[in-house]
Amino acid sequence: MADRASKETTRRGSPPKWARQLERRMDSGLVSLDPAELGLYDRDAAPLPASAKWAFNPRPDAVVRPRTADQVRKVVRFAVKAGVPIVPRGAATWGFGGAVPVNGGIVFDLQGLSGIQVDRDTMTVTAGAGAIWRDVADLAHRRGFMLPAYPTSAPGSTVGGWINTGGMGVGAFKYGGIDKQVRSMRVVLPNGELVRLGFDRVIPNSSGYDLKSLVIGSEGTLGVVTEATLELVPAPESTRPLAAGFPSGKELGDFVQLLARSRVLPFHVSFYDPAHLSNLERLGEVVPYGGGLVSMMFEGYSSVVDWEWEAAAELVKKAGGEVATEEYAMTSWDDHLFDLRVARNGPTLLMNEVFVPLSRTTEVMAGMTRIIEAHGVPGGIVGTAASRSTASLMPYALVDERKWSTFFAYGLVDEFAQLSLDMGGRPAGVGLWMAYQMPDLHSGALDAMRAVKQALDPKNIMNPGKLVHAVSKFDLAIPAGVMSMGTKTISMVHALLADERKVKRSTPTSTATKTSNDEAEMVEEERAEDLEDAPDPGAVNKVEKEG
Numbered sequence: 001m002a003d004r005a006s007k008e009t010t011r012r013g014s015p016p017k018w019a020r021q022l023e024r025r026m027d028s029g030l031v032s033l034d035p036a037e038l039g040l041y042d043r044d045a046a047p048l049p050a051s052a053k054w055a056f057n058p059r060p061d062a063v064v065r066p067r068t069a070d071q072v073r074k075v076v077r078f079a080v081k082a083g084v085p086i087v088p089r090g091a092a093t094w095g096f097g098g099a100v101p102v103n104g105g106i107v108f109d110l111q112g113l114s115g116i117q118v119d120r121d122t123m124t125v126t127a128g129a130g131a132i133w134r135d136v137a138d139l140a141h142r143r144g145f146m147l148p149a150y151p152t153s154a155p156g157s158t159v160g161g162w163i164n165t166g167g168m169g170v171g172a173f174k175y176g177g178i179d180k181q182v183r184s185m186r187v188v189l190p191n192g193e194l195v196r197l198g199f200d201r202v203i204p205n206s207s208g209y210d211l212k213s214l215v216i217g218s219e220g221t222l223g224v225v226t227e228a229t230l231e232l233v234p235a236p237e238s239t240r241p242l243a244a245g246f247p248s249g250k251e252l253g254d255f256v257q258l259l260a261r262s263r264v265l266p267f268h269v270s271f272y273d274p275a276h277l278s279n280l281e282r283l284g285e286v287v288p289y290g291g292g293l294v295s296m297m298f299e300g301y302s303s304v305v306d307w308e309w310e311a312a313a314e315l316v317k318k319a320g321g322e323v324a325t326e327e328y329a330m331t332s333w334d335d336h337l338f339d340l341r342v343a344r345n346g347p348t349l350l351m352n353e354v355f356v357p358l359s360r361t362t363e364v365m366a367g368m369t370r371i372i373e374a375h376g377v378p379g380g381i382v383g384t385a386a387s388r389s390t391a392s393l394m395p396y397a398l399v400d401e402r403k404w405s406t407f408f409a410y411g412l413v414d415e416f417a418q419l420s421l422d423m424g425g426r427p428a429g430v431g432l433w434m435a436y437q438m439p440d441l442h443s444g445a446l447d448a449m450r451a452v453k454q455a456l457d458p459k460n461i462m463n464p465g466k467l468v469h470a471v472s473k474f475d476l477a478i479p480a481g482v483m484s485m486g487t488k489t490i491s492m493v494h495a496l497l498a499d500e501r502k503v504k505r506s507t508p509t510s511t512a513t514k515t516s517n518d519e520a521e522m523v524e525e526e527r528a529e530d531l532e533d534a535p536d537p538g539a540v541n542k543v544e545k546e547g
C-alpha cells in the first residue's frame, strides 16, 4: 500500500528514512523536512477540525517544491519505489480537503511551475500548473485575448488546481468550464512517465481514449499536471455590467429562469440571497437591494452587448426586479472576485458548493436558508448560473473554529450536500470530505472508476484516500453509512446547541467572552490586512473592462 513507508514516520521526532533519502537525491532547496513548514500544509481553505485528526494524519512528512517537470518525474519515480503517497497541491484554495494528506507522505507544492506563454498563431496560452489564474488572464489581455473562463478565486488559485477540480466559474455561462478550455496537458503519470494528453496546436478531439478529459476533475488521483495549453478568445470590443435588485428570492429565481430560457447570453451571472447581503452590510458596505441581487457582465461587439443588456433589463422588470444604476452595477462587478470577503464576520467560513437544476434554484436556496437558520449561525448563499440548465450554489456559515462547539457545525456542510442530492443535484467536488458519497453519486460507474485508478496507479500512491476511495489513516475504508450517520449526529447536536447560543448572545458579555471577542477582532484585522495585501483582481477585471 502507498502508505507502507510513511508508517515509519516518527510524528514528533526525526523524519522517516525515505524522506532523508529524498532530500539527498534532489537539488538543494527543493525538499523541506522542516516541521514548522510541514505544519503549514495540513489544511486547505477549509480548516480541518482538530478532532478529525484521530482519523487522518494531514501533516506531510516532506514537502517538495519542484521547478521543472523533470523534477516532478524524479520524485514520482522515487515515491513509487518507496511506496510513499504523493499529494499534489496548488494554492490550497479548494475547501474539500483534496490537497491535504490522509496519512502523511509527500506534498508536491506546485506553485514553482509558473511560466506563462501566449501563442498568437494558435490563440492559446500555455501555463505551468502552478501559474495563478489572475496572471494568466493578465498576460492574455496584454496580448489582445481573453480567457473564456476563470475561477472567482483567480487572485490566488492555480491552473493545475482548477483543472483537477473540473471547475466552473466566471464566464462558464457563455463559454463553459475548464473542461472546454484545455487543449492539451503535460502530466506525470503514477508510473513516473511524463506524457502529453491532447494536442497543442489543433483542437483535441480525435479517435483514441480521451485521457485528457479523464484527468480533468480527477482531483490529483491520476497524475501530476505540470503544464496546460488553454484556448483563448479575442478580447471583446465592449463590456457592460448589469445589476438588478429583487424583493425576495422568489423573484430572483424567476429572473434567473427567464434569462436561462431566453437567447440572451451574458458572460457571467451571479446572485446573492438576502442573508449574504446583510452580511455585506455588517462589513459596512452600502447594499441598496436587501431582498436579493443579481450581477451580470456582457462582452463582445458593442451593438450586440447593448442589445443583450436591454433584453436582460426587460427580463428583470418582467420578473418584478429593478435595474440598478450602471455605477452600482460596476461596483458589484468589481467585487466579483471577493464574494467571500464576508468571512471577516466569522472568523471561520464553513462552506459547500453544489450544482442543482437551475429550475429548482428558488426551492434549494429556501432549503439552504432553513438549514442555516436551524443552526442559529450567520450564513448566506452566493450563486452563479453555471449554464442554462445548472445553478452553482455556495451556501456558507460563519463560525469560530476556536470554539469547541464549532466541530458540530461541520455537519452543515453535509446537510447542504444532501439537500442538493435530494433535489437532483450534486456536490461540486469530492476530495476528502465527500468521498464517502461516491457510491450514491455514481453507483455502478464507481467500480469502473476504481478499475481505471488501479490500472494507472497500481500502488495507489497518487493522492490516496480521495475521490474513489474514502480511507482513514489506519488504511480502513470509511463506510458511507457510518460517515453519514456521524455527520447527521454532529449536525443535530449543533442545531440543538443553537438555542443555547441565542440565549448566550442576549446575555451581558462576561470576561471570558470578551477575551474571545478580542481574539476574534484580532483575527478579523489580520484577515482584513491579508485581503489588502492580496493581489489586485484588476488584471482579471481588466480583461472584461477594457476590451
Ligand SMILES: Cc1cc2nc3c(=O)[nH]c(=O)nc-3n(C[C@H](O)[C@H](O)[C@H](O)COP(=O)(O)OP(=O)(O)OC[C@H]3O[C@@H](n4cnc5c(N)ncnc54)[C@H](O)[C@@H]3O)c2cc1C
Residues within 6 Å of the ligand: 044, 045, 087, 088, 089, 090, 091, 092, 093, 094, 095, 097, 098, 099, 110, 129, 130, 150, 151, 152, 153, 156, 157, 158, 159, 160, 161, 162, 163, 164, 165, 166, 167, 168, 169, 170, 219, 220, 221, 223, 224, 225, 226, 340, 431, 463
Ligand atoms: C473565494 C473562493 C472562490 C472560489 N471560486 C471558485 C469558482 O468560481 N469556481 C470553482 O470551480 N472553484 C472555486 N473555488 C474553489 C477553488 O478555488 C478552485 O477549485 C481552485 O481552482 C483550486 O485551485 P488551487 O490551486 O487552490 O487547488 P488546490 O486546492 O491546491 O487543489 C485542488 C485539488 O486539485 C489537486 N491538484 C492541484 N494541483 C494539481 C496538479 N498540478 N496536478 C494534479 N492535481 C492537482 C489537489 O490534489 C486537490 O485535489 C473558490 C474558492 C474560494 C476560496
